[in-house]
Amino acid sequence: xxxxxxxxxxxxxxxxxxxxxxxxxxxxxxxxxxxxxxxxxxxxxxxxxxxxxxxxxxxxxxxxxxxxxxxxxxxxxxxxxxxxxxxxxxxxxxxxxxxxxxxxxxxxxxxxxxxxxxxxxxxxxxxxxxxxxxxxxxxxxxxxxxxxxxxxxxxxxxxxxxxxxxxxxxxxxxxxxxxxxxxxxxxxxxxxxxxxxxxxxxxxxxxxxxxxxxxxxxxxxxxxxxxxxxxxxxxxxxxxxxxxxxxxxxxxxxxxxxxxxxxxxxxxxxxxxxxxxxxxxxxxxxxxxxxxxxxxxxxxxxxxxxxxxxxxxxxxxxxxxxxxxxxxxxxxxxxx
Numbered sequence: 182x183x184x185x186x187x188x189x190x191x192x193x194x195x196x197x198x199x200x201x202x203x204x205x206x207x208x209x210x211x212x213x214x215x216x217x218x219x220x221x222x223x224x225x226x227x228x229x230x231x232x233x234x235x236x237x238x239x240x241x242x243x244x245x246x247x248x249x250x251x252x253x254x255x256x257x258x259x260x261x262x263x264x265x266x267x268x269x270x271x272x273x274x275x276x277x278x279x280x281x282x283x284x285x286x287x288x289x290x291x292x293x294x295x296x297x298x299x300x301x302x303x304x305x306x307x308x309x310x311x312x313x314x315x316x317x318x319x320x321x322x323x324x325x326x327x328x329x330x331x332x333x334x335x336x337x338x339x340x341x342x343x344x345x346x347x348x349x350x351x352x353x354x355x356x357x358x359x360x361x362x363x364x365x366x367x368x369x370x371x372x373x374x375x376x377x378x379x380x381x382x383x384x385x386x387x388x389x390x391x392x393x394x395x396x397x398x399x400x401x402x403x404x405x406x407x408x409x410x411x412x413x414x415x416x417x418x419x420x421x422x423x424x425x426x427x428x429x430x431x432x433x434x435x436x437x438x439x440x441x442x443x444x445x446x447x448x449x450x451x452x453x454x455x456x457x458x459x460x461x462x463x464x465x466x467x468x469x470x471x472x473x474x475x476x477x478x479x480x481x482x483x484x485x486x487x488x489x490x491x492x493x494x495x496x497x498x499x500x501x502x503x504x505x506x507x508x509x510x511x512x513x514x515x516x517x
Contacts, residue, residue, distance in 0.1 A: 292314065312328055334366065340458055457484055457515055484517070
């Protein structure tokens with residue numbers, strides 16, 4: 182039942198009478214013309230009838246429409262009545278979505294516990310398989326990538342371990358454990374993923390993720406524009422204008438540094454395609470077949486540029502700056 186607001190002063194003035202309205206008198210019997218049952222309803226003192234359900238506690242003297250017996254309702258009530266079905270559907274949808282999320286979270290917790298138990302029991306193969314299923318659901322979670330890489334490392338799969346560690350490093354570049362394990366597998370891993378041979382620049386570049394650099398660059402640009410506008414608006418020679426100008430110059434310098442780093446991350450992560458060899462003695466051949474001449478071999482954990490993996494899906498065409506290019510079997514490489 183929908184209850185009309187109580188104790189509204191001068192309710193009859195709030196809903197002005199007009200043609201086609203009737204008053205509810207105390208104890209008066211009124212037919213409800215909007216109800217299909219043709220049943221007469223007795224309106225008790227302070228109550229009114231509407232269509233086929235009761236609006237209780239209506240003050241005596243309230244006005245209602247004669248053609249559909251709609252009482253003089255408050256604005257919130259007139260809005261709620263036609264929308265209550267939609268509200269119910271939205272609440273039901275939210276309930277089932279929340280139930281699905283909770284079910285998935287419970288399932289993920291069980292899988293994590295299963296992987297942890299397998300890792301503790303030194304069943305690294307099972308742990309790696311469980312982490313693979315979890316990574317399919319959360320491919321950008323550095324913890325899952327790191328844990329599967331550690332399982333691969335204990336299995337002796339050096340290439341697969343480096344592949345997962347490098348992926349985890351992309352999303353958690355300041356994690357010391359990832360860098361430590363990478364250095365243990367390949368002390369020269371920095372040079373393989375470096376954007377520039379300059380070590381100080383590479384350290385600054387790799388300290389933040391691509392999204393962090395993009396956010397820093399955008400914020401610095403906005404601050405520079407805002408401070409520049411403030412400096413132009415204030416009269417010359419004032420302290421506020423001088424301070425705004427200095428801060429605007431600082432923000433411009435910061436944006437000039439951040440934007441190239443953000444674009445570098447974007448290029449490496451979204452435009453260029455790189456891969457890691459996951460087996461020792463990975464063969465680079467002159468053609469896309471096992472019978473083609475072998476050009477050279479690569480050890481596990483070597484990062485290469487994948488130039489073309491569409492023409493021959495089973496034999497991606499890869500290249501290295503100091504070695505040349507060739508075809509490699511797709512089972513011997515994993516994309517970063």
